[in-house]
Amino acid sequence: MKSLSIFFSRHKVLNVIVCIIAVWVIIACYDMYRVDVKEDLPACCFEVPKDSGHYVGAGYSFDIYDHPITGKQEFALYVFGNLVKSTFTD
Structure with a gap:
C-alpha cells in the first residue's frame, strides 16, 4: 500500500509541473x-x-524599439537568453 501512495503523490506532482x-x-x-x-x-x-526598451518576463525577454525612419515597432524575443525572433532591420 505504501508504494501506491507514492505513485499518487508523484502523479500529483507531475500534474502540477505540467x-x-x-x-x-x-x-x-x-x-x-x-x-x-x-x-x-x-x-x-x-x-x-x-x-530602456528591455522587457523581462519569466524566462523570456523582449527588446522593443521604434524604427528611426518609419516609426514602426521592432523587437527581438529571447527565450532563456537565446534569440528566437527578431524584426530589427539593418
Whole structure:
C-alpha cells in the first residue's frame, strides 16, 4: 500500500509541473501576440531599467524599439537568453 501512495503523490506532482509549464507557455504566447501582432507592449513583463526598451518576463525577454525612419515597432524575443525572433532591420 505504501508504494501506491507514492505513485499518487508523484502523479500529483507531475500534474502540477505540467500545469505550471502550460500557464508559462500561455503567458509567453500572449505577450508574443501583443508585441508581434498588435505592436503593443508585453502585458506580463517588467521594463528593466525604466525607459530602456528591455522587457523581462519569466524566462523570456523582449527588446522593443521604434524604427528611426518609419516609426514602426521592432523587437527581438529571447527565450532563456537565446534569440528566437527578431524584426530589427539593418
